[in-house]
Amino acid sequence: xxxxxxxxxxxxxxxxRIYKLWEESGFFNPDNLPAKRYTPVRTDVHPGGLDAxxxxxxxxxxxxxxxxxxxxxxxxxxxxxMVRFKRMQGFKTLWLPGTDHAAIATQSRxxxxxxxxxxxxxxxxxxxxxLKRVEAFAKQxxxxxxxxxxxxxxxxxxxxxxxTLDPKRSLAVRTMFKEMYADGLIYRGxxxxxxxxxxxxxxxxxxxxxxxxxxxxYYMKYGPFTIATSRPETKFGDKHVCMHPKDERxxxxxxxxxxxxxxxxxxxxxxxxxxxxIDMEFGSGVMTITPWHDRADFEIxxxxxxxxxxxxxxxxxxxxxxxxxxGMKITEARQKVVRKLxxxxxxxxxxxxxxxxxxxxxxxxxxxxxxxxxxxxxVNKPIAKRKNKTLKEIMHEAVASExxxxxxxxxxxxxxxWIENLRDWCISRQIWYGHxxxxxxxxxxxxxxxxxxxxxxTGDGWKQDPDTLDTWFSSGLWTFSTLGWPxxxxxxxxxxxxxxxxxxxxxxxxxVVRMILMTGYALGEVPFKTVYLHGTVRDGQGRKMSKSLGNxxxxxxxxxxxxxxxxxxxxxxxxxxGTDTNISEDKIRGxxxxxxxxxxxxxxxxxxxxxEELLPDFSAYTPADATLRQERHDLLVDVTxxxxxxxxxxxxxxxxxxxxxxxxxxILEESxxxxxxxxxxxxxxxxxxxxHTLDKILKVLHPFIPFVTxxxxxxxxxxxxxxxxxxxxxxxxxxxx
RNA sequence: GCGCGUUUAGCUCAGUUGGUUAGAGCGUGCGAUUCACAUUCGCAAGGUCGCAGGUUCGAUUCCUGCAACGCGCACCA
Numbered sequence: 001x002x003x004x005x006x007x008x009x010x011x012x013x014x015x016x017r018i019y020k021l022w023e024e025s026g027f028f029n030p031d032n033l034p035a036k037r038y039t040p041v042r043t044d045v046h047p048g049g050l051d052a053x054x055x056x057x058x059x060x061x062x063x064x065x066x067x068x069x070x071x072x073x074x075x076x077x078x079x080x081x082m083v084r085f086k087r088m089q090g091f092k093t094l095w096l097p098g099t100d101h102a103a104i105a106t107q108s109r110x111x112x113x114x115x116x117x118x119x120x121x122x123x124x125x126x127x128x129x130x131l132k133r134v135e136a137f138a139k140q141x142x143x144x145x146x147x148x149x150x151x152x153x154x155x156x157x158x159x160x161x162x163x164t165l166d167p168k169r170s171l172a173v174r175t176m177f178k179e180m181y182a183d184g185l186i187y188r189g190x191x192x193x194x195x196x197x198x199x200x201x202x203x204x205x206x207x208x209x210x211x212x213x214x215x216x217x218y219y220m221k222y223g224p225f226t227i228a229t230s231r232p233e234t235k236f237g238d239k240h241v242c243m244h245p246k247d248e249r250x251x252x253x254x255x256x257x258x259x260x261x262x263x264x265x266x267x268x269x270x271x272x273x274x275x276x277x278i279d280m281e282f283g284s285g286v287m288t289i290t291p292w293h294d295r296a297d298f299e300i301x302x303x304x305x306x307x308x309x310x311x312x313x314x315x316x317x318x319x320x321x322x323x324x325x326x327g328m329k330i331t332e333a334r335q336k337v338v339r340k341l342x343x344x345x346x347x348x349x350x351x352x353x354x355x356x357x358x359x360x361x362x363x364x365x366x367x368x369x370x371x372x373x374x375x376x377x378x379v380n381k382p383i384a385k386r387k388n389k390t391l392k393e394i395m396h397e398a399v400a401s402e403x404x405x406x407x408x409x410x411x412x413x414x415x416x417x418w419i420e421n422l423r424d425w426c427i428s429r430q431i432w433y434g435h436x437x438x439x440x441x442x443x444x445x446x447x448x449x450x451x452x453x454x455x456x457x458t459g460d461g462w463k464q465d466p467d468t469l470d471t472w473f474s475s476g477l478w479t480f481s482t483l484g485w486p487x488x489x490x491x492x493x494x495x496x497x498x499x500x501x502x503x504x505x506x507x508x509x510x511x512v513v514r515m516i517l518m519t520g521y522a523l524g525e526v527p528f529k530t531v532y533l534h535g536t537v538r539d540g541q542g543r544k545m546s547k548s549l550g551n552x553x554x555x556x557x558x559x560x561x562x563x564x565x566x567x568x569x570x571x572x573x574x575x576x577x578g579t580d581t582n583i584s585e586d587k588i589r590g591x592x593x594x595x596x597x598x599x600x601x602x603x604x605x606x607x608x609x610x611x612e613e614l615l616p617d618f619s620a621y622t623p624a625d626a627t628l629r630q631e632r633h634d635l636l637v638d639v640t641x642x643x644x645x646x647x648x649x650x651x652x653x654x655x656x657x658x659x660x661x662x663x664x665x666x667i668l669e670e671s672x673x674x675x676x677x678x679x680x681x682x683x684x685x686x687x688x689x690x691x692h693t694l695d696k697i698l699k700v701l702h703p704f705i706p707f708v709t710x711x712x713x714x715x716x717x718x719x720x721x722x723x724x725x726x727x728x729x730x731x732x733x734x735x736x737x
Numbered sequence: 738g739c740g741c742g743u744u745u746a747g748c749u750c751a752g753u754u755g756g757u758u759a760g761a762g763c764g765u766g767c768g769a770u771u772c773a774c775a776u777u778c779g780c781a782a783g784g785u786c787g788c789a790g791g792u793u794c795g796a797u798u799c800c801u802g803c804a805a806c807g808c809g810c811a812c813c814a
Contacts, residue, residue, distance in 0.1 A: 282814070582749055
């Protein structure tokens with residue numbers, strides 16, 4: 001027996017070495033898996049001769065913005081467990097890793113750093129220099145993240161690693177943009193968008209976070225009417241007063257009627273507008289509209305073809321239309337406008353009011369709706385090459401047809417609900433880091449020629465659109481851009497659609513739906529068959545981990561302190577899909593002890609079976625051992641079912657319980673007597689049972705706790721070839737259930 | 738406002754299609770332990786399965802209503 005077993009299991013001495021062993025074997029790459037077991041050609045199942053027994057997952061690419069957190073650790077643990085399980089089952093298994101450039105997040109992070117150290121803005125540096133800085137940061141951050149992903153034991157194929165902004169993915173992005181433009185799905189137009197004054201860019205509806213704000217609702221005199229607003233500082237240009245056509249209180253006022261009245265900065269002429277969008281119950285049932293800075297107002301103005309005027313600039317300051325208030329920040333202007341309204345006798349009353357304030361997810365900036373010329377994806381346009389279905393319909397059908405299953409199932413309702421409310425997707429961003437919009441303009445007198453293409457146009461005078469694309473545009477292509485699209489590669493044919501997309505539920509709308517959209521459009525198929533959504537990892541008391549609370553747990557610290565396996569097991573057990581999970585050092589410590597328990601189980605079995613070889617076909621078990629063998633078999637069948645049905649939380653717990661409280665506590669204890677006082681037959685039977693059980697336990701636990709199981713396996717079996725590694729050993733329940 | 742989820746032991750949570758005495762980990766109490774175990778083992782205490790109805794031979798599980806908490810979406814000036 002190896003001397004190592006005389007000491008407790010030491011993860012920090014083991015894990016790096018074992019990972020290296022796996023990596024050097026080449027088996028992370030499915031092309032290198034031993035042909036005999038992994039490439040049964042099943043032309044009957046998959047016409048064209050491709051291997052039907054293949055399994056693929058693309059890794060949700062971590063952002064190159066920071067370091068690995070517990071959410072990543074959970075994602076990696078679940079996916080690695082799936083991948084290792086399938087690999088052992090003999091599937092040609094690909095787990096394709098990568099990272100995301102995370103445009104806004106990365107750019108704002110670097111901007112902040114530069115401002116801190118040099119007091120310079122990106123404009124001080126210029127586009128080219130700034131991008132150099134971002135790329136340097138991204139590179140460094142990438143290296144950190146990747147090494148941390150490896151620390152978690154991820155058996156991903158690094159030879160296929162991708163980055164959302166590398167040349168191949170950029171080609172995919174430009175190709176997609178061009179195709180969608182040609183099909184009329186991508187268009188450019190003046191629309192009201194979410195403007196983030198802090199980040200100096202538009203953002204999509206999904207990048208908004210609403211925060212409750214206690215504020216004041218001001219009632220003001222507007223000629224014969226009383227109007228209510230929480231934002232008096234935007235009202236300078238309001239020259240249209242709206243009410244519901246059926247509102248009896250205002251039946252004497254006709255649509256289009258002109259009314260002269262005294263307003264903030266002097267007399268104006270207002271026009272009456274009747275529109276059904278007005279809520280008669282709210283306030284006085286009358287409102288003025290500010291089409292440039294409010295979506296609902298914008299829509300009313302569109303319906304009635306009303307002029308629109310900008311009141312607030314891109315930095316949140318008032319424009320000359322505000323008269324004496326021009327140049328002020330809106331927060332400052334509000335108080336002064338209120339005072340003036342009081343002075344002029346236009347203020348009727350003030351009421352406390354609670355509403356939701358829209359803020360930018362990444363920068364925290366307060367969103368100011370603005371009308372801007374932007375690029376959009378039309379989600380309601382019939383697509384000729386997709387049987388005249390719209391993108392909305394494509395997304396809806398993918399899940400309604402059960403071509404995609406979402407776990408847990410109730411998220412399917414949330415998914416449909418989201419699609420119903422979906423508006424055109426604004427994809428252009430006024431930031432510098434990211435995929436530049438592949439559109440070039442050339443002026444011919446007053447006309448502008450537009451070129452949309454993959455390559456830079458030839459000839460002089462072309463200027464590229466300054467904007468970049470929403471980072472989710474490139475992430476939306478992830479399942480197929482990573483496999484080589486737009487080229488028709490063997491990988492694409494073999495591994496797409498992927499089998500599982502495993503990610504956090506908070507990212508369902510950002511990412512999962514956009515992959516379904518992009519893939520449905522580009523390939524006419526689904527990007528994956530199953531979506532497994534995991535919950536948020538919280539602290540031991542169920543609080544969100546945050547810097548300010550200081551309650552964060554760093555997966556890399558955990559790996560050092562307790563071992564990666566302990567952290568992985570703690571993340572798996574009791575963690576059902578879609579539900580948040582609490583994790584504490586106490587829980588992790590428990591699984592560190594489990595790794596050590598397994599270590600000692602191995603020591604006991606090896607020590608007590610000296611001279612006995614594991615006989616694969618042994619069947620001369622005593623009746624008692626035959627019963628134990630049947631129980632073990634039933635358990636493994638059960639666990640295999642759990643694995644195939646994504647009940648990892650349950651499979652892992654059952655194995656933990658069996659290994660510790662059945663095998664160790666009962667069977668090993670009982671074996672002490674048999675091995676000393678039993679007959680030769682009894683001893684032989686029991687030794688075989690112990691050897692077989694250790695062998696199988698190591699195999700089935702390997703997907704969850706790969707390091708300690710592989711280490712024991714290596715010390716015990718001392719395999720002469722890399723094919724003898726536990727990582728590629730055969731799953732003990734042979735048939736797929 | 739619309740929708741979704743949760744409510745089970747002191748704490749954190751499981752409980753797959755309704756079926757014996759409802760489970761785990763941690764914690765607590767008692768005992769054992771140089772014999773695989775940087776510890777471990779044995780035993781024990783502890784639950785009206787949120788509340789009220791309904792379906793059923795039988796409900797923690799299915800249905801309805803209510804309550805508390807959490808989340809998502811939308812938003813009214």
